[in-house]
Amino acid sequence: MGTADNLTSPQESRGIIPRSMATLFSCINSAQYKNRKFTMKVSFVEIYNEDLIDLLAEGDDECKPQVLIREDSKGNIIWSGLQEIKVGSVEEVMSQLSRGSASRQVSATDMNAKSSRSHAIFSVTLSQQKFIPSGGGSRMGKRTDDGDWVSVSSKFHFVDLAGSERLKRTSAIGDRAKEGISINSGLLALGNVISALGDPTKAKSATHIPYRDSKLTRLLQDSLGGNAQTLMIACVSPAEYNVSETVNTLKYANRARNIKNVATVTQEEAGWHDLEHLQHLVIKLRNEIKNLRLASGLIPGSGRSTPSDAINFNYQQLADLQRSYSELTQNYAKISAELSSYQDNSDSLKSNSRHLNAIMEVNDDSEFLSHATASFQETVAPVIAEYEKSINELESQLKIARASLNTTEKLMQDQELKLEEAEDLNSKNKSLIIDLKNKILKLNEREETTESY
Known part of the structure; x- marks a missing residue:
């Protein structure tokens, strides 16, 4: 030695x-x-x-x-x-x-x-x-x-x-x-x-x-x-x-x-052999689980709320936004089609007007034709302006709807990720609490055995 x-x-x-x-x-x-x-x-x-x-x-x-x-x-x-x-x-x-x-x-x-x-x-x-x-x-x-x-x-x-x-x-x-x-x-x-x-x-x-x-x-x-x-x-x-x-x-x-x-x-x-430390650790883990549940979007103070309830609520919001977006898209397509029709008619009328102007120059009847063309343009112009205004409003609403939809989808992804993390951590903490209880039980048995000696 x-x-x-x-x-x-x-x-x-x-x-x-x-x-x-x-x-x-x-x-x-x-x-x-x-x-x-x-x-x-x-x-x-x-x-x-x-x-x-x-x-x-x-x-x-x-x-x-x-x-x-x-x-x-x-x-x-x-x-x-x-x-x-x-x-x-x-x-x-x-x-x-x-x-x-x-x-x-x-x-x-x-x-x-x-x-x-x-x-x-x-x-x-x-x-x-x-x-x-x-x-x-x-x-x-x-x-x-x-x-x-x-x-x-x-x-x-x-x-x-x-x-x-x-x-x-x-x-x-x-x-x-x-x-x-x-x-x-x-x-x-x-x-x-x-x-x-x-x-x-x-x-x-x-x-x-x-x-x-x-x-x-x-x-x-x-x-x-x-x-x-x-x-x-x-x-x-x-x-x-x-x-x-x-x-x-x-x-x-x-x-x-x-x-x-x-x-x-x-x-x-x-710390496994320190009974007081194990008890404090159990309390800390329970507080962490409680904080995770609150951080998952649950309503504070609601004892019956679960992470699934929050996810279902967000799914309902997403469905409502998707319906609203679909309706706006349909209206936009309808008004766009009507505007396109009016624009086609307007182009046709303008073509006819140019044709009439050419005839006027030949027939020297320009005063009558010019008055007819001006009268028609005055009648059509307000209608076209109203449609263009409606299309601009619909495009603004569509932009807002798209932004809300993107934001909601991102929130949904975040919520689903938080739910997965919370459920995984909850499962681990439950297993850990069981292990801690077994350790505490063994420590109590060891103390009883020591006292018996």
Whole structure:
């Protein structure tokens, strides 16, 4: 695990944990993630003779709270009773790691003067809250003016497995022998789980994975076969007299390579565990639905009005305007035809007048013909002027009718779009309210369960 290597050591001699934490904090403090909120906690548990011991808890082993393994409704493994300490830098992480390592079970054997007599898991939990603009975010998170906050939780389990031991080689007796048997038992159970997960023939069928055979495998259930990536580092000896142990260790690690997990980032809207926030959110969503109904053109204060009523009312207005436009168009066509007829007659009369004028010039009877032509023009001129006035009025009415019709059609399109949006949002909000009620019910049940404990 790199517990003996501190930050003052040269870069090339630092352990796995110091390097990992330095890289992690470097990413957190970079400009790329400056708009995110991070919280980091660490825990340290030891598995000694199949007993779980919190290495960061204060006091003697007898006074420390019992560490239990539980499973939530989603099948995730929860370590109950384990103390988590908040840290804010690499130095604080290494300080907690050193403090916990000092409490580990270490004894001398013929193979190792400081042999670990237990398995240990150093866990780092990183919680981040990131802001998603309202245009691409969920409507369920803690809302601000411009978007939502969602939380993403990640875990890093650094597992230090005690080495496999042969009692003949270690010359262990008494308690040391019991510890060696417990160590080998945990490693055997872990090997069985790795074999079941890494066997491609078993992966295609619903094969039982023996997680419950050991507390070690039970603790690492999510890390081995869940939404995680698993990496094993094997420590071997180059000496010839350790060749048997070296080969077995390499075979063990090779089986772990066959585990194929696909890790995905899971994020959750902030505030799901806050009952008061959920209640306020339900009230806000109801107000949004009410505002949308009012914005859809409904009559304020009318409890029975619906978006469909407003649309039907607008359809009636559109039908009336279309009827009026049709009548005006028919009248316009009729008067235009009459005017065209009068204009044809007028043209004919003018042609006759020109013909008569020509005759006058021949017959010198111009006075009579000129008087007849003037008299006819005086009779026809008022009629033509009246028709032209009627046509001008009809053209004005048609222009107004066309403008009203275009405006009404545009309003109808806007209303239909608003109705579709309102119905879609109403459906989403109904589904959301149902989800919120289920969440509130589960929170109440959880509170009742906690009180019963």
